[in-house]
Amino acid sequence: MARKSSETGPARRGRPRAYDTEAALKRATETFWKTGYSGTSLDSIATATGMNPPSLYAAFGNKHALYLEALARYWEISLAATREALAQDRPLDESLMLAFEAALSIYFSGKGSARGCFVIGTAVAESVDDPAIRRSVAAGLRMIDADFEARFRTAHERGELKPDADPASLAVLASATMHAIAIRARAGVRRAELREIARKAVSVICG
Amino acid sequence: MARKSSETGPARRGRPRAYDTEAALKRATETFWKTGYSGTSLDSIATATGMNPPSLYAAFGNKHALYLEALARYWEISLAATREALAQDRPLDESLMLAFEAALSIYFSGKGSARGCFVIGTAVAESVDDPAIRRSVAAGLRMIDADFEARFRTAHERGELKPDADPASLAVLASATMHAIAIRARAGVRRAELREIARKAVSVICG
DNA sequence: CTTTATTTATATTGATCGTTACAAAATTCA
DNA sequence: TGAATTTTGTAACGATCAATATAAATAAAG
Numbered sequence: 001m002a003r004k005s006s007e008t009g010p011a012r013r014g015r016p017r018a019y020d021t022e023a024a025l026k027r028a029t030e031t032f033w034k035t036g037y038s039g040t041s042l043d044s045i046a047t048a049t050g051m052n053p054p055s056l057y058a059a060f061g062n063k064h065a066l067y068l069e070a071l072a073r074y075w076e077i078s079l080a081a082t083r084e085a086l087a088q089d090r091p092l093d094e095s096l097m098l099a100f101e102a103a104l105s106i107y108f109s110g111k112g113s114a115r116g117c118f119v120i121g122t123a124v125a126e127s128v129d130d131p132a133i134r135r136s137v138a139a140g141l142r143m144i145d146a147d148f149e150a151r152f153r154t155a156h157e158r159g160e161l162k163p164d165a166d167p168a169s170l171a172v173l174a175s176a177t178m179h180a181i182a183i184r185a186r187a188g189v190r191r192a193e194l195r196e197i198a199r200k201a202v203s204v205i206c207g
Numbered sequence: 208m209a210r211k212s213s214e215t216g217p218a219r220r221g222r223p224r225a226y227d228t229e230a231a232l233k234r235a236t237e238t239f240w241k242t243g244y245s246g247t248s249l250d251s252i253a254t255a256t257g258m259n260p261p262s263l264y265a266a267f268g269n270k271h272a273l274y275l276e277a278l279a280r281y282w283e284i285s286l287a288a289t290r291e292a293l294a295q296d297r298p299l300d301e302s303l304m305l306a307f308e309a310a311l312s313i314y315f316s317g318k319g320s321a322r323g324c325f326v327i328g329t330a331v332a333e334s335v336d337d338p339a340i341r342r343s344v345a346a347g348l349r350m351i352d353a354d355f356e357a358r359f360r361t362a363h364e365r366g367e368l369k370p371d372a373d374p375a376s377l378a379v380l381a382s383a384t385m386h387a388i389a390i391r392a393r394a395g396v397r398r399a400e401l402r403e404i405a406r407k408a409v410s411v412i413c414g
Numbered sequence: 415c416t417t418t419a420t421t422t423a424t425a426t427t428g429a430t431c432g433t434t435a436c437a438a439a440a441t442t443c444a
Numbered sequence: 445t446g447a448a449t450t451t452t453g454t455a456a457c458g459a460t461c462a463a464t465a466t467a468a469a470t471a472a473a474g
Contacts, residue, residue, distance in 0.1 A: 014420020015470040036332040039245035042462055052423060053463070063462065115335055120390060125243040125332040127393045128322055137394040169407035173380055176387035176408065180379070183327060183386055186334045187344040200376035201383065204412070221450020222440040249432055259453060260433070270432065 021059055024049040028060075029070040033115045036122045037067050037133075068132055074118040075140045078106060082178075083147050092155040093206045096174060099148075100198035103178050107185040107194075116186030120179060141175070148174040162207055170205055177201040228266055231256040235267075236277040240322045243329045244274050244340075275339055281325040282347045285313060289385075290354050299362040300413045303381060306355075307405035310385055314392040314401075323393030327386060348382070355381040369414060377412055384408040 031048045032040050042063055046053055060066035085098035107116045115121060119137055127134040152167035152174075161170075180201075181194045238255045239247050249270050253260055267273035292305035314323045322328060326344060334341040359374035359381075368377075387408075388401045 013472050034335050124393050128241050134395050169411050172404050172407050176383040179390055180383035180386050186331050188341050197379050200379050204376050204380055220442050
């Protein structure tokens, strides 16, 4: 409802837009990523996107809707990265490390200091008071768990795990490891150290 | 500097205080816990504590200093709870479950919906832009790791672990599990389910 | 060229932000 | 009792908050 259609139809009528919606969402996401939802003003988003407040509202509705869109988009990208890493035809330990490396690439993708995970770093704080954000967080976490569990199940069938290993239990630890890395990245821990943490976790998980 | 001395000396001169500093800090912590640092106004803290703004400033300095004090106090209580749980003379798996149960008791200590961990839920969001908060988070996490590692080292010496088990690696997974529980509690996951997650993690960690 | 449609830029809205000035209130000391 | 000291309650400060009203600007359609 807020978002205007962007299909290149028979030529639009009025003054052309000066912004690219995709690019603006990306810039807005980066701003939220750094200072959180409550800590980010619409003014700073306007500055980051180069858009005027009216254009922001025309494009995204309001601050809350804009954040939800940023959150949804982050989940898409983040889950796709994890899924793609786990889909590679590699031994289990390499597969897990690929997933953690993919996560680290996202957590350290900013220009300044590490921002960690967008969800852990900004959405979790709002989750208590904001039902929509809470639902998004819960749903995304379930999907991460499911992706890891699927990978462990495959590994189990391939005999990469001990027969008594439980894919669901290992999935819990794998996503816990990912969250731990996300938290520590935002707390200023260096990437090499986080990689080491991932390595240690993988070595335990894979037996 | 901000905090006035509260030692019951030779009787104070002026109008007596209408507030108890300890109780006020507790109420302020609960408010921050629910709506985060940026999302909490000093007005709401004044309401929660029953204090006037000038009294708040006289007692704690300003919003930032008040939050840092709340954070430091939370770390104390939280770390003490973990340490005490791990200090119990129990088998390793029971010891870990005690620590996780202690954490759950804190994460679900609020009156309304679960608030999760104060650090994960509120401090992590501010960590990128706020050096003081970031340092507190990083230091606290290191202490948790150290406590778990010490427990695993003891278990290793007692022969509760396989000889090739690495206490540091297991500690990473234990605190990762704790963080995972903290995050999910704030995302609305029920306590019983979190207990189950902890149980699964313990079963993997302990072999 | 005029009309219609859409976006931009600016300015502003009332509300709320963190913080403080100020005076009344309440206590101890002389 | 009166002076000194500290806290309380209220009111207000300028700044900033999310959100909009308004009008100029820019395009296609008639």
